Amino acid sequence: MELTPPLDPASDEALYLQLYRSIREDILKGRIPAGAKLPSVRKLCLRMGISRTPVALAYAQLQAEGYLTSQPRKGLYAAALDKELWKEDKLPQSSLQETGKPLVERMPAQTLPAASISSDESRGQIQVDFGYGAVDLSAFPLTRWRRLLNRTLLPEHSRVLLYGDIQGEPGLREQISSYLHQTRGVRSSPEQIVVGAGTYHSLDLLFQLLEGEVRTLASEEAVNDGIKTLFRRFGYTGDSCIPLPLEPDGIRIEALTDSGAQAVYITPSHQFPFGMILSAGKRLRLLHWAAENKAYIIENDYDGEFRYGGRPIPALQGMDRHERVIYAGTFSRALTPSFRLSYLVLPPPLLELFRQGRHSYDQLASPLFQETLRQFMNSGDLERHMRRMRIIYQNKHDVLLETVRQSFGANAQVIGAGSGLHILLRLTTGLSETELVSRATACFVSVYPASVYALDPSGSAEATVLLGFGGLSEDDIRTGIHLLAQAWLG
Amino acid sequence: MELTPPLDPASDEALYLQLYRSIREDILKGRIPAGAKLPSVRKLCLRMGISRTPVALAYAQLQAEGYLTSQPRKGLYAAALDKELWKEDKLPQSSLQETGKPLVERMPAQTLPAASISSDESRGQIQVDFGYGAVDLSAFPLTRWRRLLNRTLLPEHSRVLLYGDIQGEPGLREQISSYLHQTRGVRSSPEQIVVGAGTYHSLDLLFQLLEGEVRTLASEEAVNDGIKTLFRRFGYTGDSCIPLPLEPDGIRIEALTDSGAQAVYITPSHQFPFGMILSAGKRLRLLHWAAENKAYIIENDYDGEFRYGGRPIPALQGMDRHERVIYAGTFSRALTPSFRLSYLVLPPPLLELFRQGRHSYDQLASPLFQETLRQFMNSGDLERHMRRMRIIYQNKHDVLLETVRQSFGANAQVIGAGSGLHILLRLTTGLSETELVSRATACFVSVYPASVYALDPSGSAEATVLLGFGGLSEDDIRTGIHLLAQAWLG
Numbered sequence: 011m012e013l014t015p016p017l018d019p020a021s022d023e024a025l026y027l028q029l030y031r032s033i034r035e036d037i038l039k040g041r042i043p044a045g046a047k048l049p050s051v052r053k054l055c056l057r058m059g060i061s062r063t064p065v066a067l068a069y070a071q072l073q074a075e076g077y078l079t080s081q082p083r084k085g086l087y088a089a090a091l092d093k094e095l096w097k098e099d100k101l102p103q104s105s106l107q108e109t110g111k112p113l114v115e116r117m118p119a120q121t122l123p124a125a126s127i128s129s130d131e132s133r134g135q136i137q138v139d140f141g142y143g144a145v146d147l148s149a150f151p152l153t154r155w156r157r158l159l160n161r162t163l164l165p166e167h168s169r170v171l172l173y174g175d176i177q178g179e180p181g182l183r184e185q186i187s188s189y190l191h192q193t194r195g196v197r198s199s200p201e202q203i204v205v206g207a208g209t210y211h212s213l214d215l216l217f218q219l220l221e222g223e224v225r226t227l228a229s230e231e232a233v234n235d236g237i238k239t240l241f242r243r244f245g246y247t248g249d250s251c252i253p254l255p256l257e258p259d260g261i262r263i264e265a266l267t268d269s270g271a272q273a274v275y276i277t278p279s280h281q282f283p284f285g286m287i288l289s290a291g292k293r294l295r296l297l298h299w300a301a302e303n304k305a306y307i308i309e310n311d312y313d314g315e316f317r318y319g320g321r322p323i324p325a326l327q328g329m330d331r332h333e334r335v336i337y338a339g340t341f342s343r344a345l346t347p348s349f350r351l352s353y354l355v356l357p358p359p360l361l362e363l364f365r366q367g368r369h370s371y372d373q374l375a376s377p378l379f380q381e382t383l384r385q386f387m388n389s390g391d392l393e394r395h396m397r398r399m400r401i402i403y404q405n406k407h408d409v410l411l412e413t414v415r416q417s418f419g420a421n422a423q424v425i426g427a428g429s430g431l432h433i434l435l436r437l438t439t440g441l442s443e444t445e446l447v448s449r450a451t452a453c454f455v456s457v458y459p460a461s462v463y464a465l466d467p468s469g470s471a472e473a474t475v476l477l478g479f480g481g482l483s484e485d486d487i488r489t490g491i492h493l494l495a496q497a498w499l500g
Numbered sequence: 501m502e503l504t505p506p507l508d509p510a511s512d513e514a515l516y517l518q519l520y521r522s523i524r525e526d527i528l529k530g531r532i533p534a535g536a537k538l539p540s541v542r543k544l545c546l547r548m549g550i551s552r553t554p555v556a557l558a559y560a561q562l563q564a565e566g567y568l569t570s571q572p573r574k575g576l577y578a579a580a581l582d583k584e585l586w587k588e589d590k591l592p593q594s595s596l597q598e599t600g601k602p603l604v605e606r607m608p609a610q611t612l613p614a615a616s617i618s619s620d621e622s623r624g625q626i627q628v629d630f631g632y633g634a635v636d637l638s639a640f641p642l643t644r645w646r647r648l649l650n651r652t653l654l655p656e657h658s659r660v661l662l663y664g665d666i667q668g669e670p671g672l673r674e675q676i677s678s679y680l681h682q683t684r685g686v687r688s689s690p691e692q693i694v695v696g697a698g699t700y701h702s703l704d705l706l707f708q709l710l711e712g713e714v715r716t717l718a719s720e721e722a723v724n725d726g727i728k729t730l731f732r733r734f735g736y737t738g739d740s741c742i743p744l745p746l747e748p749d750g751i752r753i754e755a756l757t758d759s760g761a762q763a764v765y766i767t768p769s770h771q772f773p774f775g776m777i778l779s780a781g782k783r784l785r786l787l788h789w790a791a792e793n794k795a796y797i798i799e800n801d802y803d804g805e806f807r808y809g810g811r812p813i814p815a816l817q818g819m820d821r822h823e824r825v826i827y828a829g830t831f832s833r834a835l836t837p838s839f840r841l842s843y844l845v846l847p848p849p850l851l852e853l854f855r856q857g858r859h860s861y862d863q864l865a866s867p868l869f870q871e872t873l874r875q876f877m878n879s880g881d882l883e884r885h886m887r888r889m890r891i892i893y894q895n896k897h898d899v900l901l902e903t904v905r906q907s908f909g910a911n912a913q914v915i916g917a918g919s920g921l922h923i924l925l926r927l928t929t930g931l932s933e934t935e936l937v938s939r940a941t942a943c944f945v946s947v948y949p950a951s952v953y954a955l956d957p958s959g960s961a962e963a964t965v966l967l968g969f970g971g972l973s974e975d976d977i978r979t980g981i982h983l984l985a986q987a988w989l990g
Contacts, residue, residue, distance in 0.1 A: 143663055144662065145662075147658045147661050147662070150658065150661060152653050152654070152655060152658070155653060156649075156650050156653045159646075159649055159650075159653070160646050160649075160650065163642050163645060163646045163649070164642070165642060168637045168640065168642070170838055171637050171640060171836040171837075171838045172634065172635075172637070172836070172837065172838065172971075173633055173837045173838075174838070207697060207840070207864040208862050208864055210860060210862040211862060211864055214860065218733070236860070236862070239859075239860045240860050242860075243708070243859075243860045346661040346662070347661075347662065347663045348660055348661045348662065348663075348664070348866050348867050348868050349866060349868070350697070350840075350864050350865075350866050369729075369733075370700065370704065370726070370729045370730050370732075370733045372698050372700040372701060372726070374697040374698055374701055374840050374864045375840070376838050376839060376840050376866065376869070377838050378838050378839070379866065481662075
């Protein structure tokens with residue numbers, strides 16, 4: 011079809027953002043019907059009189075988010091979205107529209123708690139540890155934090171030494187609310203933010219608030235082990251916990267519709283551990299399901315800000331118009347896990363439950379660190395830091411993928427690349443996961459079996475291991491992959 | 501009876517400590533029979549050829565701990581302890597014997613989480629707030645902490661920016677173990693310590709570990725509100741939670757024996773909120789009950805180190821020979837609640853359960869603060885700080901008591917003085933608790949009703965309010981009490 015997106019060269023907004031937004035709206039509003047073929051990059055840039063780059067970027071982003079589907083050797087087509095689910099007045103704002111940040115402003119990952127990471131001592135002679143919880147500290151702004159901490163510890167600020175606000179310090183909540191809006195498209199007021207001391211601490215509160223209402227919980231079929239422990243703790247096991255099969259574009263929505271669940275746990279921006287993105291069509295159906303059933307969507311945006319080769323996928327929360335999405339995030343990856351800082355964005359009904367106090371939540375995040383982080387965010391330091399880290403991690407990511415390609419060729423398939431601080435490696439060597447892990451250990455390399463993340467461990471998955479790279483140097487990554495190739499390919 | 505305790509003038513141990521220890525052993529071993537009258541201070545010091553002071557101090561301590569009972573105008577008598585409960589090989593070590601610290605080395609309180617404390621903003625025009633969670637920050641060693649934090653944030657220590665040991669940093673656990681031994685007589689190895697981010701965080705873990713074994717929990721009939729919330733969260737309500745009546749020498753042991761409980765929650769050094777000390781006789785019977793029934797004793801030693809006018813009451817844990825006592829403490833009062841640092845001492849069977857990992861515990865105490873506190877303890881700074889704080893708090897305590905005496909005379913009775921950072925005031929003015937609180941608020945003073953701490957709120961208690969003084973200046977205390985006298989006696 012013909013396509014002539016209105017572009018304003020005088021706008022502050024980059025061309026690719028204007029293009030992205032315009033095409034996205036046309037698809038959502040049906041002006042580009044489902045199945046319509048889009049003009050090629052070449053054709054569109056000629057027609058618009060602009061260069062290739064903005065068109066290619068806009069198309070890539072729309073494709074990643076599921077608004078466009080690709081048919082090999084044919085071209086790009088508008089995806090079949092259920093328009094009924096999307097009233098005109100509900101057009102999602104995206105982080106893109108609102109901040110107009112250029113593509114290079116992607117940010118590093120949010121959390122993955124390191125429950126499975128043991129200490130160096132217990133590792134013996136391990137040379138390279140592909141554990142997924144590590145972050146790169148070499149670029150941590152130690153001097154800046156020392157300075158901010160020193161300032162916060164002056165006598166005139168001594169209130170940070172007292173018990174703080176149970177919900178988190180108001181100044182920090184303002185910063186988080188504005189930061190989530192700018193970087194993730196999350197819409198919140200500071201009153202809706204509840205600061206926590208780590209993702210599990212935040213989710214523990216959330217499950218307490220949901221306890222009366224949620225008898226059956228649905229979840230992606232593979233989750234972090236700490237999440238699994240929390241499910242168990244709150245009684246979401248057996249028939250009370252419905253695992254949803256994962257497809258290349260995210261959870262199978264039909265399985266959710268049939269589940270009878272009152273809430274669903276999901277990592278839509280980058281599924282943990284498999285890395286897929288929940289498509290636009292499924293997002294709409296998911297939000298519709300939640301609104302219809304008055305069910306909650308628990309969105310753990312563990313590394314939503316941290317995507318290579320495309321701008322970040324906007325948070326599901328920003329598309330919600332029925333107060334059904336609970337958004338959870340953390341600073342453990344963006345900064346360091348040592349400050350113990352995370353957050354929830356509660357929809358108003360849950361905020362009300364929180365304030366009624368029928369929970370055992372204690373504010374375990376230090377007011378001292380909360381105030382220091384507030385200053386760090388307010389001065390723009392966090393943004394600068396994350397830009398720096400994104401480049402560092404992207405380089406590591408690229409080194410990892412290239413070394414895997416060179417060393418394994420057709421013997422391994424990489425899953426979930428392009429985002430976050432880990433990938434999955436699926437081996438076609440005939441070795442079992444257990445054999446892969448033990449042979450790696452014998453060569454002094456730690457890798458982690460992916461099957462442990464399955465909610466239902468009876469399913470037989472192909473042998474797959476998880477490789478975290480955040481805390482490793484580029485040389486470590488190369489050495490580690492070479493050792494693994496020796497260990498597994500002989 | 502005649503009494504000639506063996507004293508060694510050449511010993512490093514202070515005379516009063518030698519006396520205390522010798523008489524205590526004689527009573528426990530039956531060499532001084534129950535009901536025997538002890539020589540008066542004057543007689544004993546003449547006989548021993550020593551000054552009055554050590555004899556008076558030893559007697560006062562033995563009386564506070566329940567080894568001696570006083571009969572007005574008659575004298576001191578050996579208490580009736582059940583000797584069967586105390587085999588010779590089980591003689592308790594006390595903090596006193598082992599460290600030989602003089603009486604003046606008492607230390608300030610451990611925790612009282614400030615669940616009920618709201619922020620200044622919500623208080624409106626309150627001039628004096630007798631909330632019980634506040635500590636005095638004017639003497640906090642800010643400069644020293646800045647220096648230690650700066651040192652910890654040097655690049656060579658950057659491992660404190662990673663996820664730490666789930667149980668707490670080993671170096672800090674060594675310091676805590678040794679500190680508890682020296683100051684509280686607690687016997688532990690560093691392996692038994694589990695660092696937490698606050699008393700409730702530590703107790704949340706503990707209740708998770710006990711979940712399978714403890715169906716019925718007994719507890720002092722009045723507890724902190726945060727504790728009550730935890731009980732409720734773990735299902736210890738109704739028939740599963742047995743309130744034990746409080747007597748002047750602590751819980752009624754018969755009620756415990758009849759309870760069928762598998763664990764008991766208790767604050768033996770200084771009951772919260774009433775301030776009584778569990779007597780020596782009851783301690784023995786409590787330990788006996790736990791050993792016989794393979795039940796657990798949860799000892800929350802929230803301000804055990806902080807006693808005016810006597811040395812600290814040794815922890816119950818130090819008398820336990822059957823691994824039945826779980827000891828909980830915090831640094832929120834000794835230092836500041838802002839660092840979020842607490843600890844549990846787990847007996848070996850529970851430590852084993854912890855290591856098996858059937859819990860959702862996440863280490864929420866920052867490794868950065870853990871390392872800084874390790875240095876602060878290792879250098880002797882903590883000890884110096886606590887000596888300083890004890891003097892500051894004792895002065896406030898004395899000002900409070902004296903002002904109450906002058907202002908209220910016979911209209912009020914002080915309960916639970918001599919320890920910690922709060923007292924209770926029982927009013928005989930005929931006003932209800934609600935009236936006391938609202939009249940105080942009208943005069944811009946915040947006080948807190950004691951009845952909210954009752955597990956069974958149906959009991960009709962006399963009108964009693966809680967007055968915390970830790971965070972108030974001596975002038976604030978005087979002003980506050982004068983305003984209260986106007987409001988209530990008016």
